Amino acid sequence: MSAGERAFIPLNIALMTVSDTRKAEDDRSGDILATRIEEAGHRLAERALLPDDLDRLVAQLRDWVAQPGIDVIVTTGGTGLTGRDVTVEAHRAVYEKEIDAFSTLFTMISFEKIGTSAVQSRACGGVANGTYLFALPGSPGACKDGWDGILKAQLDYRHMPCNFVEILPRLDEHMRRKA
Template sequence: MSHVSADAPFVPLGIAVLTVSDTRGFEEDGSGDLLGERLTGAGHALVERRIVPDDVYRIRAVISAWVVRDDIQAVLVNGGTGFTDRDTTPEALAPLFDKAIDGYGELFRHLSLQSIGTSTVQSRAVAGVIDRTLVFAMPGSPRACATAWDGILAEQLDARTRPCNFVAMVRPATPRCASRQAEAPVPGVEA
């Protein structure tokens, strides 16, 4: 953990939003709308927004494609974190994490306790780092997304937050060096 200097500037991040839902389209996606509005209002860029069904492999496919992009430093996933048979977001994400951010889920449930009481134990909010990209998953209600953004993410995705924040951990917004791009391709993996 590196400590932030008092004169640290704001660093806008490229953020993607993924809504996990079997039933919602963009017209009904109040949670995706809320996250997009909050992150752009904070000065970040909404790079891409998608909706996928609650399916482990479809979730992993989108996340895997996003974490290798140089213009995406963070991904916000909403939906699929409950306990029904169809809720598979944590199972989709956990194997991809290079490091889990356990404190995110703990803090989310703590904040959520104030508004929904002990029902917060049914939230499986998870977060982690994948290839220097931050991934935060939260329940799919607009209220839960507001709790996650307002209570945790707005500060932790702001380079000015002291004593520390996640911004220094994410990949730089500049492309990978030329020698890395010139490496031989791996068979079966698209560049």
């Protein structure tokens, strides 16, 4: 089978909105991501809306990372510069490895749309316990940019020359017992 004939592999994606003010009925960013996840052919494994509370965010991320049925975690919100913006710190408390280029690429995509205002986002990505984690800003536009510009392709096994899905089975190889 050539690369062009690869079959799509649906992933189980958990989605978290981080906000002190939003409720489920007005979570536009979460709704945009949930729709895009499902339209891409993936499964929305879990969905949560949590306040900007570092301990609660870390606990939820660790809970999801520990679940073998969750392949990817996407969060929206809490990536800014204010004192309440702690999503990035929560992610980094869980990461085993950070995907530095995710932040860089997100900034490049944002710069094309919002110019130097892109510098105010701390979008980030990483890996923990064989699970990908991505933190996107809370605006609907930023969620569209992060999904459409990066995650949609990288979470598609058919994307060439490489993608996150093809290395997913090896993310936790350092934790496996050697024979």
